Amino acid sequence: MNESAIQVENLVKKFEDVTAVDGISLQVQKGELFGLLGPNGAGKTTTINILCGLAKPTNGTAKVGGFDVQKETAKVKTLLGVCPQETAIYPYLKGTENIDIFGNLHVMDKNTLKTRRAMLLEKMGLAGDAKRKAEKYSGGMKRRLSLILALIHDPQIAFLDEPTVAMDPQSRHAVWDFIKELKKDDKTIILTTHYMEEAEELCDRVGIIDHGKLIALGTPRDLISKSKVKNLEEVFIALTGRKIREEV
Amino acid sequence: MKLQRVVALTKKELKKTVREPAVLFMIFLFPIVFVFAFGASFGGVGGGEPVYQVGVVSMDQSASVNASQTLLTAMSDTQILNVQTYADNHTAQNALSQGTIQAVVVIPSEFSQSFASYQAAPTEPNAWTNATITLYLDKGSLVATQAVPPIIQQVLATLAGQNQQAPSSPFSLETASLVEVQTPSALDFIAPGMFTFASIFLIMMVAQSFATDRENGMMKRIRITPTTPTEFMTSQVLSYMVIALIQAALVFVMVYLMGFKPNVGIPAYAFAFVLVLMFSLSNVGFGLITATIAKSPGAATGISFLFVLPQLFLGTFVGASLSSAAQVAGKFVPSYYVTDALTSLFLRGAAFTSPLVLLDFAVVSVSCVAILAVGVILYGKYFKI
Numbered sequence: 001m002n003e004s005a006i007q008v009e010n011l012v013k014k015f016e017d018v019t020a021v022d023g024i025s026l027q028v029q030k031g032e033l034f035g036l037l038g039p040n041g042a043g044k045t046t047t048i049n050i051l052c053g054l055a056k057p058t059n060g061t062a063k064v065g066g067f068d069v070q071k072e073t074a075k076v077k078t079l080l081g082v083c084p085q086e087t088a089i090y091p092y093l094k095g096t097e098n099i100d101i102f103g104n105l106h107v108m109d110k111n112t113l114k115t116r117r118a119m120l121l122e123k124m125g126l127a128g129d130a131k132r133k134a135e136k137y138s139g140g141m142k143r144r145l146s147l148i149l150a151l152i153h154d155p156q157i158a159f160l161d162e163p164t165v166a167m168d169p170q171s172r173h174a175v176w177d178f179i180k181e182l183k184k185d186d187k188t189i190i191l192t193t194h195y196m197e198e199a200e201e202l203c204d205r206v207g208i209i210d211h212g213k214l215i216a217l218g219t220p221r222d223l224i225s226k227s228k229v230k231n232l233e234e235v236f237i238a239l240t241g242r243k244i245r246e247e248v
Numbered sequence: 249m250k251l252q253r254v255v256a257l258t259k260k261e262l263k264k265t266v267r268e269p270a271v272l273f274m275i276f277l278f279p280i281v282f283v284f285a286f287g288a289s290f291g292g293v294g295g296g297e298p299v300y301q302v303g304v305v306s307m308d309q310s311a312s313v314n315a316s317q318t319l320l321t322a323m324s325d326t327q328i329l330n331v332q333t334y335a336d337n338h339t340a341q342n343a344l345s346q347g348t349i350q351a352v353v354v355i356p357s358e359f360s361q362s363f364a365s366y367q368a369a370p371t372e373p374n375a376w377t378n379a380t381i382t383l384y385l386d387k388g389s390l391v392a393t394q395a396v397p398p399i400i401q402q403v404l405a406t407l408a409g410q411n412q413q414a415p416s417s418p419f420s421l422e423t424a425s426l427v428e429v430q431t432p433s434a435l436d437f438i439a440p441g442m443f444t445f446a447s448i449f450l451i452m453m454v455a456q457s458f459a460t461d462r463e464n465g466m467m468k469r470i471r472i473t474p475t476t477p478t479e480f481m482t483s484q485v486l487s488y489m490v491i492a493l494i495q496a497a498l499v500f501v502m503v504y505l506m507g508f509k510p511n512v513g514i515p516a517y518a519f520a521f522v523l524v525l526m527f528s529l530s531n532v533g534f535g536l537i538t539a540t541i542a543k544s545p546g547a548a549t550g551i552s553f554l555f556v557l558p559q560l561f562l563g564t565f566v567g568a569s570l571s572s573a574a575q576v577a578g579k580f581v582p583s584y585y586v587t588d589a590l591t592s593l594f595l596r597g598a599a600f601t602s603p604l605v606l607l608d609f610a611v612v613s614v615s616c617v618a619i620l621a622v623g624v625i626l627y628g629k630y631f632k633i
Contacts, residue, residue: 052472054632077474084472088465090260092267097260104256105473133267149469 004063005030005157005188006051011060013046013212020046022212023060028190033183035203035220036192037232043212044192045085048159051190052082064157078106081155085162085192087142088149091135095126095145098134099152106153113152120148123178125171140171147175157188164198176201196232208236215239249482253475257483258490264457265491271453279446279495283502300396301349302329303340310360315407318363319355322403329399344384351396354382366408366417379419398437439508440590441564443520444583446495447527448559450488454535455548462631463544471632481624485532492528496521510594519600520593523586523612530582530616534559536623540630559583582619585611 006028013021021043028034036044049055051062053073062069065079089098096117103113121127124144129137134145147163160179164172179202182189193199199206200220208216208223216223216239220232227238237243265271302323308316323329332349334340340352356362362379369375383400408417461467470480500517510516534555542548562574563583578584589608592598598605 054468054471074474074476077472080472082469082472084465084469086465088469090264090466092264093260097263101256101260102473104252105470105475107250107252107474 003030004028005032005065006034006190007061007063008047008051009061011047011050011062012058013043013050013055014058019212021050021057024207024209024212024214025060026207026214026217028188030188031183031186033179033189033191033202033204035199035206036190036209037194037196037199037206037236038192038209039194042209044209045161046212047209048082048161048190048192052080052159053077079156080159081150081153081157082159083147083150083161083163085165087139087146089134089142089145092133094133095121095130095137098145099148102149103152108153116152116154117148120152123174123181124148125174140167143167144171144175147178151182155187158182158190160189160191162192162194164193164195172198196236200232206232208232208239210236210240249476249479253479254483254486257470257475257480258487261457261484261487262490265453265487271456274449275453275491275495276498278449279442279499280502282445283442283499283506299330300328300351300399301332302396303332303334303343303349303352304355305334305337305340305352306355306359307337307357308355308359309357315360315363316355319359319403319407322407323353323400326399326403329396329403341384350385351400352384353400354384356380356382362419363407370408376417381419394438402437435503435506435508436510436595439503439510440594441587442499442503443496443524443590444527444586445560445564446499447492447524447531448556448564448583450492450495450528450531451534451538451555451559452549452552453491454484454488454532455538455542455552456545458536458539458627458631459542459545459548462539467631477628485529485620488532488535489525489528492524492531493521496524508594512594516593516600519605519609520590523589523609526609526612526616527582527586528616530612530619533616533619533621533623536620536627540623540626563587582612582615585609585615 004027006026008024008026011021011024012019024043024047026034036047038044046055050057051064051069053069053076056070064076067075067079069076090101093101099117099120100113103117108116118127121130124147126141126144126148129141134142137145143163143166147160150160151158163179164175167175176198179189179191183202191199191202203220205217205219206223207214216235218226223235224231227235229235229238233243265275304320304323306316306320310316320331320333324331332343334343334352337352337354340349340354343349344352356379358377359379359381362377365375365377381400381404383397385396404417404419408419458467461470535552538548538552538555542551558577559581560583562578563581563585564587585608589605589612592602592605592608593600600606600609
């Protein structure tokens with residue numbers, strides 16, 4: 001039996017009269033690449049925010065790496081690398097300077113930081129632009145830099161919130177290749193996306209969320225097979241009666 | 249607390265200050281331009297002193313008019329005031345309204361009597377005959393409005409031979425024991441307030457910085473790292489203290505180049521920088537309070553003026569010629585005490601160990617730490633750090 005990296009029990013999050021997360025329960029195994037799918041506003045990001053200690057659940061519990069995210073937030077933060085949905089970087093700093101800040105916030109030693117920085121810049125295709133200010137980067141380059149900031153400290157668990165949104169196909173495939181490498185390194189990854197082909201390409205298992213509820217959970221192949229359709233996009237249509245990107 | 253995190257965030261904030269054109273202008277270039285503009289206006293460039301045309305009307309009815317004459321001579325001796333006497337107030341007011349002169353000084357009838365009573369018993373206020381010297385200013389001249397009152401104050405102080413042991417006089421214009429400066433210019437009188445003035449704009453920078461980082465998701469991103477609120481806030485305070493120090497140094501260099509050369513030692517300068525550093529804490533605090541209220545960087549800029557303007561108008565040289573009520577109100581803003589302490593150090597020749605300066609320092613320290621604490625608590629309550 002695999003060890004659980006993430007355990008979520010009956011998670012509920014309400015914002016006044018809106019229930020963003022409505023009783024979600026799931027487990028993610030160590031080394032698993034788990035996809036959290038759903039349209040915009042389904043509750044994916046709120047779930048991620050709870051898992052990394054940014055938001056307090058209205059009800060339920062969540063554990064990351066065996067630590068309760070509410071009671072042992074500091075320990076959870078040492079395990080995590082989070083790439084937020086918005087492209088959060090310091091525009092006035094160079095690519096390398098952005099990376100160094102986050103390396104230092106994770107108290108990395110100088111040599112390790114230098115080595116990982118060079119490796120990640122190379123893999124994400126930013127080595128040639130590393131000394132330029134981030135404000136000069138294209139949208140796709142900024143997203144890739146944002147991903148590096150999340151992973152510079154070599155976290156055991158990575159939350160990647162829509163990492164390829166608004167990327168050109170070339171950048172998107174570069175990020176996919178990178179995520180596959182992370183999985184080979186036995187990292188646990190939660191990937192939120194509303195690109196169903198991305199989930200099919202990358203994820204071991206997926207959970208489909210709609211209106212805050214987990215409406216399906218399984219491997220992409222199982223979900224497709226059970227619904228007797230051709231792909232995950234059609235699984236979503238079969239489950240909800242509408243397309244996943246209708247609400248975008 | 250991990251020093252590595254604090255240093256990284258402090259360096260980031262300092263790089264931002266240097267690299268963002270708007271921030272760079274507001275923090276560093278604005279004070280330089282400001283000092284140059286005001287310094288030039290108040291006669292700090294070109295080696296020559298400004299001369300203000302002042303009319304004097306003596307109503308002194310005393311048999312002996314020596315005191316009025318002494319006052320006239322003292323005013324002329326400043327070499328900043330070109331004194332013309334007028335037979336009556338009406339004629340002088342006409343000249344003022346025509347712009348021929350920039351101020352009218354009316355010496356009251358009891359002036360000589362008042363002066364004599366003061367000389368007879370300088371430490372016994374009950375024995376004094378009070379006298380009110382009336383000053384009319386050319387309201388169309390900002391320069392005259394700002395510069396003439398402190399000059400008249402200084403002349404009266406010199407006339408009364410005031411010192412720190414006898415800090416008051418029977419004259420209604422309160423004076424202080426001013427200056428070791430040999431040929432004081434108006435710049436000398438406003439220079440202490442300039443140090444305070446520059447630092448006040450940190451409020452806006454802090455508010456904008458926090459609001460921007462919140463809006464673009466950087467604050468959230470830092471919260472996901474193991475960085476503690478203490479480490480984060482320490483880095484912010486440190487970076488703005490460094491900025492305040494550089495600002496003060498720049499302002500000092502500018503006013504020095506423009507002729508402000510007070511005859512004080514290194515300890516006084518060192519103490520002045522410590523004062524400015526303490527003052528920067530309150531500006532960070534006010535900036536955090538602003539960032540708590542503001543929902544966006546634009547709103548932060550606007551709301552910051554709620555804190556900038558009172559500090560500016562009530563606590564720096566700008567307030568020198570405001571109403572007495574405004575000057576009383578000034579005692580409720582930290583900048584007033586910073587300017588007052590710097591004036592005592594640089595112009596009154598007070599030692600930094602003198603009771604007046606130490607009291608100012610104590611007020612600045614306590615109020616600024618308190619304001620910072622309120623800012624941190626409020627921001628932490630509404631926006632997690």
